[in-house]
Amino acid sequence: MRWALLLLALASAASSQDTCISSDDDPYVLFGTKTAYNFVNRQLSNRRPEDVPGLRWDTSSAGNFTGCLILHAKTQQCKYCCFTAGLASKMVVTIRADLAQGCQPAAIWLLNRHGAHNPEADELSELERLNNYKDNVLNNYRTPGFRTNHNPQMCAADLALLSGWSFNILNRTFAGDLTSAGYMQTQDLGREWRRRYPSLFTTNNHDYLFKFANEKRFTDSFRAFTEGLFGAQAESIVMPRDNDEKLVRPYKFCPTWIKEVNDTSQNSQRNIFESKREFAEMVTNVSLRLGFNYDIDRDIIQRMYQMCRYNKAWDITKKSPWCGAFSREDLRRFEYAEDLETYTKYGYQSDLSPKLGCTQVKDFVNFFRNHVKEDAPVQPRVSVQFAETPLLLMLLTALGARHDNVPLTGDNYHTTAVQSRQWSNSIMDPFNANIAAVLYRCNPNGNFGFKDRYQILFLQNAQTMKIDNCRDGLCEWSHVISKFGDLADKCNLDFCNSAPRLNSFVSLSLTLVAFCFRYVM
Incomplete structure (x- = not known):
């Protein structure tokens, strides 16, 4: 009875609102790198591989x-x-x-991001503090006369949803591990790839080579994927694997990138965007919507957004309680802020990105070269890697994919070019994101106009990827070699251990000039 009266009181206090995710049949579900894979393909306009003529x-x-x-x-x-x-x-x-x-598939190279996971260890205590903020929000709405009707408010259904939410801090040994949803989605992907290419994804373990870091998130991804491929047989099939850290995490072994990009960029464009007046107004509106008559700390709001998108990735069928704090436009702003960050660190803003992404280009080019050279089935025929966000985005940059004619900056959010941008983490890099290259052996000069005996089909999240001078993601092998062969052959990480480039040079020069000037004086 007491609980019913509380909900009634909350309902009467929230008679005026501008956001109600509980009753929204089409909620905004694009949450950058924390987007569920299920929400992505419906957003892509590219064609599916089965729609490409001749394949x-x-x-x-x-x-x-x-x-x-x-x-x-x-x-x-x-x-x-x-x-x-x-x-x-x-x-x-x-x-x-x-x-x-037509053409028949001869080999496949596949790069997978891991699935949805638990919060990282350094997030746990901060997210747990949201339990207190939840109580504060509910108390705000229970206080008579605290709110004025013209302020943005949460609806009664969203408040009821929030009231039933709690976050129990995990044992830190499970921090960052795949959730059950992330595990099952990875299984689903294994099943889907075998359904599409049964002649490649066989039960012969010699047809495979798996590569991933020796870390639980990736070993679990490997196990889930192979369970999807082979079902109950998975445990009895010993798969060749390679724990090549430098291949799947080249950026972690690159002091130059760490110092010049990861540590020193300070997300300048993101900072510019978040310093805008409209971003400050968003903070005010979110604070008012939660019942506060002052702006709450931005870090707390960021935490709420993080919990919103974690909840939605963990269970796509349920409403995420903390998403009720944000309007659709609020969520789009958070999404763009993260796009700016990855664009700076792993994308076209840095000329080091393709230099690190070339390691993957080298891997798939050399993998396919063996098959083309032999012009016959070669083992392994399936190369699968499990990796993280940076590697996938660096590979896209090296491929020249998802490139916008107008650079993303903190000042051009409202432009048409940015609103229709290619560089979107939600689309490129959701949980379980994948990039595939499929080698096809064809009969040239037939009805489909193939010039080369071998073709490469590039796929991103199971959709055809746009590659310059290719047709629906399908590239002549000669074009692939012309476009990426030199990059693959010259790829190395020697630059990673060189002295920092421009900044250090300028700093050293100024130091010498100052020393000489002082000595002369």
């Missing part, structure tokens, strides 16, 4: 399907559509003649 997912039998073709929209003639053994023999013969002009 099939696989020629192996998968269920009742024995191949994939495209069905002509007007004539309905089967030029490249899915068919089964039950079709008329004449149709099957016609289709198989067309298949001879």
Whole structure:
């Protein structure tokens, strides 16, 4: 009874509001690097690999399907559509003649980000403090006359949702580990890749090479992915693996990048953006919405946003209680702030990004070179890596993908170019983000106009990736070598151990000038 009266009081206090996520059928679900993978593909406008003319997912039998073709929209003639053994023999013969002009998958290179995880160890105590702020918010709404009707307010349903929320600090040994949702999503991806390419993702362990850091988040990702691939057989199949830290975390072994970019950038563009008056107004509005008549600390608001997106990634079917503190535009601003940070550290703002991302370009180019050279099946045929946000974004930069004509800055948030930007963490780098390159062996000069016997299909989060001078993410092998071969061959991390470049040089020069001037005087 007492609980019912409390909710009634909260409802009457929140009769006026501008945000109510509990009743929003289309809530904003793009949370930068903490976005759930399930929310991403519906945001992408690129084509799926099965829509690219001339390509099939696989020629192996998968269920009742024995191949994939495209069905002509007007004539309905089967030029490249899915068919089964039950079709008329004449149709099957016609289709198989067309298949001879297409391509078959020969090898795949795959880079995966880990799935949703628990908060990091240094976040736990800060997030736990939100329990107190939750009580403060509820007390604000219970206090008669504390609020005025013209202020932005949370609706009763959102307050009720928040009242049932609590954060119990984890045993620190589990900090950063995959959540059950992150584990299951990684299993799902393993199943999906095998469904698409059954002739590549076989049960033969010699067809594989896995690479990842020897850390629990990645070993769990490896286990979940292989369970998705092989089900109950996973534990009995010993997979070749390589714990090459320098390959999957080159930035951690690069003092030059750490000093010049990671430590010294101070997120200058993000700071500019967050210093804008409208960002300060957002802080005021969030504070008012939570029932405070003063601006609460920005770090606390950032913590609330972090909890909002963690909750949504952990269970995509539920409303995230702390998201009720933010309007849709508030969430978009937080999303852009993080985009600015990664653009500076791992993207096109730094010329060191492609130098570190080239390690992955070198890895997939050399992997495919072996297959092209032999012109026959070569083991391994599947190369899979598990990594973190920096590596995926550095690889995209090295590939020249997701490049905006207008640089992202703290001053141009409201421009059309930024609002339709390519560099978006939510789309590029959600939990379980992946970048794949699939080698196809083709019959050139057929109906599909392939010039090279080998083609590379680039995919990002299972959608075709835009690569310059390629068709729907499909590139001639000769073009891949022309575009990336030199980068792969010259790739090394020698620059990482060199003395800091410009800043140190300028500093040294000024020191010498000052010394000489003092000596002369």
